[in-house]
Amino acid sequence: MTVDAGGPGLAAQADLPEDAAQWSARLRRAGVSAFPPGRLLPDRQPAYVASWIYVFGALTLAALALVVLSGIVLAIEGPTWWHLSRVGLFVNSMHLWSVELFFFFMVVHLWGKFFMAAWRGRRRATWITGVLAFVISIAAAFTGYLSQQNFDSQWIGTQAKDGINATGAGAFFNVLNFGQMLMWHILLLPLAVGLLTLVHVLLVRRRGVVPPFAPDPGDLVVPDGAGTAGDIGVDGTVGR
Amino acid sequence: MSAPATPANRPSRFRPDRDVEEWHGRYVPYDIVKEFTAAFLVVLLLALGLSIVLSSPDEPPVTIKSWSQHAPLDFARTALTELAGTSPTATYGPPYNSTPGVSQTIGPLSLESLVGVHHPVNTALDDVIDPLKTLPADPTLTVAIRRYTSATSKTEQVWTNAYGAALARARFVDGRLVTRPGGYGPVAEMIGELTTMARSGALDGALVSSRQFYGTDYTKPLLFIADGTYMANLAAAQHLQGDQWGMMNETGNFPGQSWLWLYTLWYQIPPFTTSTNADALVWAIMVVLTALLVLVPFLPGVRAIPRKVRIYRLIWRRHYRSLAARPNGTA
DSSP: OOOOOOSSSHHHTTTTGGGTTTTTHHHHHHHHSSSSSSHSSSSSTTOOOSSGGGGGHHHHHHHHHHHHHHHHHHHHHOTHHHHOHHHHHHHHHHHHHHHHHHHEEEEEEHHHHHHTTTTTTTTHHHHHHHHHHHHHHHHHHHHHHHHHHSHHHHHHHHHHHHHHHTTTTTTTSOOBBHHHHHIIIIIIHHHHHHHHHHHHHHHHHOOOOOOOOOOOOOGGGEEETTOGGGGTTOOOOOOO | OOOEEEEEEETEOOOTTTTTOOOOOOOOOOOHHHHHHHHHHHHHHHHHHHHHHOOOHHHHHHOHHHHHOOOHHHHHHHHHHHHHSSSSSOOOTTTTTTOTTSSSTTBBHHHHHOOOOSOOHHHIIIIIHHHTTOOOOHHHHHHHHHHHHHHHHHHHHHHHHHHHHHHHTTTEETEEEOOOOOTTHHHHHHHHHHHHHHHHHHHHHHHHSSOOOOOOBHHHHHHHHHHHHHHHHHHHTOOOOOTTTGGGOOOOOOSSSSHHHHHHHTTSSSSTOTTHHHHHHHHHHHHHHHHHHHGGOOOHHHHHHHHHOOHHHHHHHHEEEHHHHTTOOOO
């Protein structure tokens, strides 16, 4: 006798009435409801999304991907490799410049979203996760500079310690401890940036791209609780 | 028949900086995977080009050995302040030691004092006496250390003050510190031996491996090096001092952490250029500003800025142009 370990048959059975209360089934329904395939990987977008400023979100994500990839190569070879090898120095340069590009694209993206007032229409969480990703990215880059094991690391660490000590955080976040800063740089902070970025992107997919300001919005009326930005072009209500 | 108005369904006024009029207009084809792939290729090419042309900086670190070889007098003077307990590190306060009255405050609040000492540093023991004890048995040095550690603090102070005055006019000749004879007690012997130890490279190892074989914590040697003027002079030559926009810069002609410009800006302007609480105050300002940035969607005056400055008309110019071209104003 064989046991079917998975496949489409089981997926279909999970929607049977007796399984409706299952935690797994509920989670799947919530996921599919929030992120139907067409919203998660869209092939259409509103016609107003027609400006170069929209490219900077994708460029920021692409630069982050390159930061992670080059960082993985540096991690595989270890922290001293790039000081001793020409290939290592090149990979370190790729890591450095992808970080510089990441911040440049992210700042342009942030200002673009500010001038679009992109928090409108129940998109406040999208704005907040984006800003938090920016702030945590600064900490991630800072610990990277502290982990270089060269003059820059020494100088930045000895200068930065006074500010961080003044907040009381220096007791737990010692910028002169190379081992601690390396762990923050290659594990804790990338994890935080990755999670925030994931939530940010999912919120963008769920809420959609913010519509333009109406030419004359002053007379419009919106009922409380009616509509969501996720309903763009679907039910015609005005979201909040 | 319509339902009576209740707080739950009563219409509220449309607020253009908070609400949106949902889109009922046209949708156009959009390939999100293709867009990301193209973006990645662009970033990859840019990073490759910048890496090939500009590489990345890797200025060798300062070691105790390189410091004491290039600036032996600066090393000796700094070591003496560590022994005397008068160096910046020895008088720093939390988290390194409990020197009273030196913690930075925001109003009446001193966060570093609240947290207390977490990385204890006793500069006399950690930087001078304990490393000297690791040297091979030398009767003269052993006697000198015993004499210093058994003396009263007042006697220690007399010796270190006298030797400090002598070091101000000292010379370094043939690998030895040369000072006029004076009442320095054992201090001249100890600092002289420590300088020789530092120039051999042995002090670097002694400071890092004082607690365990695998060392990754460079707190003590970095604090020691930073107490001298050698590293600061190297940094000044690279335009890295605090009044030169400090740590946001990087050695060589590289952009460094330009995203720290706002944090670094405060250190360039009064009252932060002279305040003894500058670090605490600058961090307090940055925390408030960061919180304001996070909370922009909730701040009525700030969230109205985009609508009032009207840069959005540039971003959505095609959309508004298409609206203007339609008689009924629909998209």
